[in-house]
Amino acid sequence: MLNIENSFFLQHWEIVVISVSIVYFILKLRDNQKSSAVETNQQQVNDEETIDNDAKDGEVDTGDDELSPSLEVVNHIPYRGASVVLKGGVDEFYNMVNNRRSIRMISNKPVDIEIVKKCIHAAGTSPSGAHTEPWTFCLIKSADVKKQIREIIEAEEYMNYKQRMSKQWTADLKPLRTNHIKEYLTEAPYLILVFKQAFGFKANGERKTHYYNEISTSIAVGILLSALQSAGLSSLTTTPLNCGPALRSLLNRPQNEKLLVLLPVGYPTDNCEVPDLKRKGLDEIMEIY
Amino acid sequence: MLNIENSFFLQHWEIVVISVSIVYFILKLRDNQKSSAVETNQQQVNDEETIDNDAKDGEVDTGDDELSPSLEVVNHIPYRGASVVLKGGVDEFYNMVNNRRSIRMISNKPVDIEIVKKCIHAAGTSPSGAHTEPWTFCLIKSADVKKQIREIIEAEEYMNYKQRMSKQWTADLKPLRTNHIKEYLTEAPYLILVFKQAFGFKANGERKTHYYNEISTSIAVGILLSALQSAGLSSLTTTPLNCGPALRSLLNRPQNEKLLVLLPVGYPTDNCEVPDLKRKGLDEIMEIY
Known part of the structure; x- marks a missing residue:
């Protein structure tokens, strides 16, 4: 033949x-x-993407407690509803979160670490698919680790600005006054790196699916941002371009964790400015049926 | 030739x-x-997935204002940091959100719609990739629409419980006392269906990429949950399995919107019970470097 x-x-x-x-x-x-x-980035995100896609294709209740074959079920107890609320109700809450702005000019003025920890603890009250609580908050206070994080991010950002992105993109970014230099990464007293856990492990060591780990962890970030604001702290929600694997490796995080967002935490500098952006009105984001 | x-x-x-x-x-x-x-599900989610994947592969700052070629840039103004905070600081905030529980037994006790609207308005203060604000909140008060939503969801859930899911899954769910019957969908005074916008449109009609629309909209849901709690309202974060397209169609939402979560909103019934679940301790969700 x-x-x-x-x-x-x-x-x-x-x-x-x-x-x-x-x-x-x-x-x-x-x-x-x-x-x-x-x-x-197939090799790096394969596990997570498969699981995310599972969750996206088949949608399920994601209460505090639903849908987990591996959830140890406990007693049911009476719940009479929200009893700890704000004195000023939702008006007070709205005024608070509406006062929040993302800032890029963060001073090195010290912040009590206990306050930041409490904010993270608050984020941990978030609901999650099957009560898997699929999040890890890495709180960085070490100047040396912050320096290494900045080096990783600036090196990638330099390539993003110089090579990876289109000239149009770079030009359009100019008025926002951003570039690859991220001073806040070493100036801010703290960085919080939020990792989503693509999967977990049961008591017997078997792998456990973390349904909706990205949605759940992002909801927790929303609670974290509100918590920081409640304490008078400012932040910036960033997702450092292409840096996830290097940052995970730097912090020695396990393979099932993937960086979702990185938030510097602190107070604005004296000369801090933010773009004079407006938010959409309620009638632009809501439809009533 | x-x-x-x-x-x-x-x-x-x-x-x-x-x-x-x-x-x-x-x-x-x-x-x-x-x-x-x-x-x-290529045909249905093609646009969204492409954009989601873009955003996942290339990660970028997602402050209130960054990275949009289509963002009209405005003046920069001074910002002196969070000035509207909670009197009790983050301790007060933590106690509030830690008091929140997902409930499945919701009474038909009326709720002031203005309070729910304000909660949605608060959610709209969330940061988003390139300040695209890629969310639509559908607030359902019509008994008839709630009924149709319940019919769609229960029909799908029946198939999920009877056919689609493994017997093990169904068995494991039993102790959680859930089934395909979702009374809260018609009992709760309001439902909020949160749609993420996979893309938007520029002033000139061109399509605009909504980077990180899922993360951004989920962060907004975290703020919404905190807002509801601040007002003494309860909820349940659900992602109705396979119902997205039918619900989008029922509400006549455009093709660029995809259902992210559905939340019934109201007060618990007098006999409401919740599973006696514990949340992870701070040391289980946080690592300090």
Whole structure:
């Protein structure tokens, strides 16, 4: 067989060349069609993406307690509803969160670490799919670790600004006065790196699916931001471009954790400015049925 | 050219068959390799997933204002930091959110709609990638719409419990006392369906990427939950399994919106019970560096 084939190919090399070209162009075409839907960082996020997709495709209740085959179920107890509320009700809460702004100019004025810890503790009251509590908050106070984090992020950001992003993107960013230099990463008294846990482990060591780990952890971040504001602290919600694996490795986090967001925490500098942005009105974000 | 090629192919059909087979098997092999990373519900979620993947692969600052080529940039103004805080600081905030529980037994006791609206308004203060504010809150007060929502969800949930999920899953759920019957969907005075906007539109009608729309909208849900608690209201964070498209269609939402979560809002029934779950301690969710 092999001899016959070889002789065919040798005798009729023109056809071989044409066929190979056809294969090449078909493959190229298909690659282009698919590339937009396929991950580029495949090896790194494979586990997580599979699980995220599971959760997205099949949607389920994500109360504090639902849907976990591995959840140890306990007694049910009466609950009479929210009893600890704000004196000024939701008006007080609205005024508080509406006063929050993301800042990029953070001073090195010290912050009581106990306050930041309490904010993280508050974030941990968030609901999660099947009560898996799929989050890890890494609180960075070490100047040396902050320095290393800044080096990792600035090196990546330099490439983002200089090479990876389009000129249009870079130009459009200019008025926002951002660049690859992130002083706040070493100036801010604390950084909080929030990791989502793509999966966990049962008591018997088996792998446990963390349904909706991204939604759950993001909800916890919303509570964290409100907590920081309640304490008079400011922050900035960032998702450092392409830095997840290097930061995970720096902090020696396990494979099931993936960086979701990084927040510097502190007080604004004396000359801090923010863009004069407006928020959408209620009628622009709400529909009543 | 065509004639020459045709004659080659006709004369040497064996080579053509072999070549076509090779193409077929290479394509088949590549399909199999890629299928694990590719969405199954492609047609429905294509736009959103592409954008979500963009955002996940390339990570960027998601402050209130960063990274949007389409963001109209305005003046920068001084910001002196959080000035509206809680009197009791983060201790007060922690006690409030720690008092929050997800409930499934919701009474039909009326709730002032203005309070619910204010909670949604508070959620709208959330930061978002490039200040795109990629969320729509559908507030349902109509008994008829609630009834239709319940019918859609219960029909899907019936299939989830009876057919789609494993027996183990169904068995494990039993102690949580949940089933496909969702009374709270018609009993609760209000439902809030939170949609994430996979993309938006610029002033000139061009499509605008909504970076991190899922993370941003989930953060807003965290603020919404805190707002509801501040007002003494209770809720349940649900993501109704497989119901997104039907609910979007029922509410006549546009194609760029995808249901993220559904929250019934109200007060617990007099006999409301919740599982006696504990939350992880601070040392279980936080690492200090």
